[in-house]
Amino acid sequence: MTASIDDAPFLDITKPDFSMRSQEVSDARERSWFARTPYGVAVLRYAEVAALIRDPRLRQGSYAWPAHNNASGSWADWWLRIMLNREGADHIRLRKLANPAFAPKLVKVLRPKFQELANELIDKFAAKGRCEFVREFSEPYATRVICLLLDADQNDWEYLVDLAMQMGMALGTTYEQDQDEINEATDKMFDYCRKVVSDVRARGLDDGFIASLIRANEAGEEALSEEELYDMIVLAIFGGIDTTRNQIGLGMDTFIKHPDQWALLGDRPELARAAVEEIMRVRPTVTWVTRETLEDLDYQGITIPGGTTVHMFSQAACSDPRAFDNPGFDITLERKNHFGFGLGPHHCIGHFIARGDMTEAMALLARRMKNPRYENEPKFLRDSGNTGPLTMPVVFDPEA
Template sequence: MDAPRLDISKPGFSMRSQEVADARAKSWFAYTPYGIAALRYDAVKELVMSPSLRQGSYKWPDHNDTHGVWAQWWKRIMLNKEGEDHTRLRRLGQPAFAPKLVKSLLPSFQALADELISKFEARGECEFMADFAEPYATRVICQLVGLSDENWREFADLAVEMGYALGVNYKRDEARVDAAATKLINYAKALVEERRAAPRDDFVGNLIAASGVGGQLSEQELYDMIVLTIFGGVDTTRNQIGLAMSSFLEHPDQWALLGQNPDLGRAAVEEVMRTRPTTTWVTREAAEDFEYRGLRIEKGTTVHLFSAAASTDPEHFEDGFDITKTRKPHFGFGGGKHHCIGSPIARGDMTEALKLLSQRLLNPRLNGAAEWLPDSGNTGPLSLPIAFDKAL
């Protein structure tokens, strides 16, 4: 079937490029070096729920010819499991991210945001990623899993290093990715040993109870889930908060509106994740031969769902960035049975951060050159220097 071709493996490929927009205008899908990519909103919405597709990101290491520590961990985790194993692991992890727990954590999110802002507020400038996004995202996860936040800097750095595995240069960066994964797995083992010596009724404590004699969670699954919680929570939330600030730098009227109306905080999170999601695509694999919109898709075919392209599809979304508009659901947290298990925590901590930041950092603007991860896979700022006016 005739369709555009997108080389998502080439350095410099951008999900926000005119190339992707042109491909979306021509066809609901494009061919890629790894399979096909769905580009339009309706197609992504339907395919993310399709019973003919399974989670496909488990093949990401194979696509990159990588086989090290991170690759093995990636294939074991809940994200890449199907059927009974996925259901079991998701059930065991779900209570840690329940709405009731999120509500109980909101005061600590607010206190942490206030503490961090207070450290640089008087200067009228900051390196937003280093001074706020990284410590905030990391210390939130430290609180969740019961790690001391004295070492938050190391956890943040390890999450950055592991995050390179999700970019188009994974093969090149495999050694640094594996070194970081090894360190986090060792931290998880030490945390479990410490918690077994001094039990606590919390997220890790519940996982340990599930891994006991006759339990449903193996020792390896226990470590893997802790590492997934740390990596996923730190890497994606840090990136998404950075992308939020970057988006508002481009739309100062919206930032002022949020500062005046903090109840728009949740809507601000959703609009940022619609237009600038850190996870720019999710991956599925055909579990059987099937046909979709006239395209024959064979079993084993990789199907990328371009969430960033879908959620800006002009057929369903007006151009622009507006936190007051009611939009269709985005795919920033994936969808279907593999919808991000940690989304309630992420939505909660980002909402509180943006509410307070918009009230304390007025008229923010870029204050130097920003550095970025590749604009594909998982993306976000590595550095984002800003200046701002202090609130009276």
């Protein structure tokens, strides 16, 4: 048992070749429930992550990212305002107002459209028996799902994905030097959202996502302000594109390495929901969740000083043999909750939509893409922080 922070193993998560799935991380997890990193403390085991991720003595930690990078401008201003980085009563108010827009009933309405979209994309390459999976499926699928959510023109998807990718550079190590491009993309994204809201208001409010948020903007004294309305929509676009694209790609990579599980899913599409949960357990796009201690935190005999960044290593925690008798990939087993959508007050508000669109995609892909394998070596983002595939040249048995 580690007796102090200084005695804990050290993981240099800044190294270009650092991997959350490395033996180094597994060894550190066996030695201690936490490790030291250049950014603070990393929690490695399932039980400790499950406890601390809900602990009120910690707050959402990502709010400090712009300051860490000496960055300013429209992206930084938006990042500090959004619900993700608000706490207490203000966070509760925003979440309560936004909840109806993200309710499960919306997924039920959109499910046939998710299926139609997935089939349309697969139709373009099914007979060829090959595709560049990111470019031809996961990226357009994730972005066009957002277009469905916004009730926007499906042809806008390439414009939106470009803006989201430029904004996403703010979460990388080059944020400070790229901030002019990042801020320009953010301004354009807000302009796009203003047009979407204007169009919906002109047509009249229905039961859709944007209409629900507009109603929250008109809900009385505690209503969403006009700025908060656009902040919420930009967050839905930015988060929905990046995470869904990456998670579907990581799912395909996992199944390529487990062909028996892919064949099983193709035969039993009712396992698609469980498959999404299992993918997010073993290969999440969000490999850690960030918190910050609000005060000196005494936990298991260790004192973590106030103001310390605490990364909850969800990737390591969800393969912890203390919590999973068989931590390998198996879509037929009932599992403990994963942390891919977070837990506690900051649990991802869009998880119903993400689960719904990924479930429909995985079921149809497994049915129509038999025996997938790589034609050439795929390329991935670094295996830490937010990760995902850059290119995935996949071949499979052509559809007759």
